[in-house]
Structures are given as C-alpha cells and as structure tokens.
Amino acid sequence: MPTPARDPQPGQAHARVEVLLPKAVVPGDRMDVGVKFTIEKDWHLYWNGQNDSGTPIEIELKMPTGFKAKETLWPAPERLVEPGGILNHIYEREVILVVPVEVAKDAKVGPAEIAVESKWLACKEACVPESGGAKATMKVDAVPADQSAQYVHEAVAKARAALPIELAKDDPRVKIVIEGRRATIQAPGAREIAFMPGPDCTPVETLADRGIAKADKLDFELAESQNPIRISGIVRVTNSEGVRAYYHIDTHAGAHPESGKNRPCPGR
C-alpha cells in the first residue's frame, strides 16, 4: 500500500517560475514575453480550460509604462483521467505561457524590467497551492539593431510556434458541425481526435469518456441547451503515423438556427 502523501515542508515549491524576454525591443513594436514554469517530476499544474478539479495557473505581469499585455496564449495541455471519471488538462515538466506585448511608440528608451507574480496549484497525489515571482530586464532600443535575433527569445519563439494552430474559416483540416445539443468534430485522416474545451466553451457531457475518439470523427453532446452554443478550445488530432497536431477552434451556433451554418464567435 502506498504511503499517504504528506503536506510538503514550507518553502518547498513544486514548480518555479521565470520570465523570458528578448534582449531588446523597439518602441511601436510588439514582442512575446514568456512565463516559464519548471515543474517537479510527477507533479502537474493546470490549464485554464475546463477541468474537473484543480485551479489554473494565474499570472500577473508588471511592466514599464507603455508596455501593454494582450491575452495570454496557453500551450496545448495533456489530458489526465483519474479514477472517478475525473478529467483534467495539465502541464508536466515544463510549460511556457506566451504573453504578446505591445510596446507604445513613446515607450522610454533604455533598460526595462518585467516582473511576474504567479499563483498555481501543484498536484501529484496531494495538491499544494503555491506562488512565486520572477523578473528580468531587457532594453528598449531607439532604433532597430542590425541583428533582429535579439528581438526574440529562442525558447519563447519555439513555444509560440508550438501553440495550437488557429484555423481559418473553412479550413479542411478540422470541421465542426453543431446540430441541436450534438456536436461533431471531423478531421480527415485522423486516427484519434481529442477535444479540450476552453474556458468559454459550452459545457460538454461526459468529456472524460466522450472527449476522445479513435476515429476521424468525434461526437459529443452538450450538457445544456443553451443559445448560442459555443464550441471553443483545442482539438488534438493524431494522424496514422501517431503525429499530433493541435488546433484552436472557436465556433458557435444556435443564434441563427435558420441559417444552419456555424459562424465564428465574436472576440471576448
């Protein structure tokens, strides 16, 4: 029989946070700030979409005047199904949240410090609410440097490239059909499809079981008749070679049932 998990000793966090910045930015430009979490082996932190338990990572950036953070971009999580039909979407080992930042034209030239304050729930068997902060400095250059490389942090650029792909309208790779309370996600050529509903998605029934299908089609029922229905989140498509692709979807239906067509959701 395993030993029951104990409360950890104070000061022993199971994840730590870092800020990843490019070396420099030019006023009027935009850049990506990376907020990296390094997570202890076997422990996990939580995605901001729909989960049965846990609480998502929270971050707050403190930046100089003229720096404006846009909506945080969350990498695709992993699906964790535990006894009791408990489904969570989690991050293990390492995750970099990408925060696009706009730098005003009149931002002050010179050194700039960016700090992050963060709270998260780390779970293994036990769950521990933890917090941490970090900061880093960069430069605001008056004129672009010769080498554009210094305007990107390599690990953050990699994290951005790995983010779920935004689907263009009528993209053939993933098709979503909503009929009444029933939704179908199709991905031609897929061996497996998994759907991870985002924070604003209409709740889905029995997701632990039905949120995944070993087929090129995934059917599920929405938990509540609600108008309009919104299907938003991440679709994970595994092809016949076992290669995974992640797509960000955001579709709603029901507002104009007579049209019979889905249309994209307005931005939040």
Add this chain to the structure above:
Amino acid sequence: MKQLWSLVAVAAIAMSASVVAQEGAKPAAKPGEKQVQPAQDGKKDAKKDKAELKIGDKAPEFSLKDTEGKEHSLSSLSGKIVVLEWFNPDCPFVVKQHEKTSVMADLVKKYGDKVTFLAINSSAPGKQGSGAERNTKAKTDWKIDFPILLDETGEVGKSYQSKNTPTMYIVDAKGNLAYWGAIDDDSGAEKAGKTNYVAKALDELLAGKPVSQSKTKPYGCNVKY
C-alpha cells in the same frame, strides 16, 4: 459571471462516475495521454446506470461508518435537511474552510440546530487523507462537531458524482438533491468568498422557498478514489 459558473458546473455533473471504468479499461496510455487506472471495482462500475444525477433527484442513499465506527444512513435522516461536505483533511481547500477560515464552523453555528451536517471522505485506503486515525485527528484539531463518514470504496462518492474536495451537497427534507457545488465564490485556497452558496440555499430552503442557485462549479482537489 454567476451564469457562467452554473453553466460550467453542468459539465461536472454530466461526467458520470461510470465513465471511469471505460477509460480504465482501455489499453495502456500513449505518451501524453495519462490515465490513472481505477481500483479493481472498475468493471462493476461500467454496468451501473449511466443516468446523471440532477438537482431535484432523489439523493443517493448511503450507509457509512463514521470515525468512531457509528453507522449513519441518509434514510434515517428523512424529514431533515442534510448538508454533505466531501472531505479530505489533507486537501488545502478543505483546510481553508476548517482551519484557515471559519467558513464551515460559521455554517454549523448558524444552521446546526435546524440542519444535519455530515462530512464524507471517499479517499481510498492508503490514499491521501484516508483512514479513521487521520480523520479523527482532523475532527479534534478543527473541533468539527459533526460526523466524518468514511467511504473507502468510493461508492458513495461516485453515486454523488463527487469529483472535488470540498464539494457541498444539500439534501432537502424530502430527501431530494437541492444544492450541488462549491461552498462559496472564492475558488482559491486562502480566503472565504463573498457569497456563501450553501448559506444562501439553506436560508431559502428554511424559508420554504426554492433554491435560486442550486448548481455551482465545485472547486478544489480531486477526490482520491
């Protein structure tokens, strides 16, 4: 915002306990697809009725022993309003409502003479927060003056489709489920929320009114089935 909470909560009900068995029965997980195998009773679960528990349904009957070995059943409390708290003394969100704040103590103080309180712990043997000894200690340390029932097989927890500690349920005097969800509107592990949903629902029930917000999204740790 409240609207969103209740909508999100629906997803939680819908994921019936019977689903576990099916997930568990699948072959070994692929990389990136983590699946914790359920206990041996998984197969039995699969045969259970898949119907989801809803507000207004008959609350599932149970008969469980408390930390002192005394048996408690829901049917023996018929005619009374019963508050159930899904419990795990080592979950920080349970610690919040018993130790860091007086959220639970305040509820018992205010409603204890009219309402029966029971805690139910569905931690499997050997899992976090399990066993009479650990729960007796929590009961003493936190001066909990209502019974903590031990549901080591997890059957009661699964029949209530409880996924979080602490999830709160209110069973009305007719034995029907009247509230299911979070204790309050602060999903962190530090402080009490502004609105206590359980207090609000109890006020309404005791005044003979329908519960206006009968479903919220529970928050906390996963139940250690």
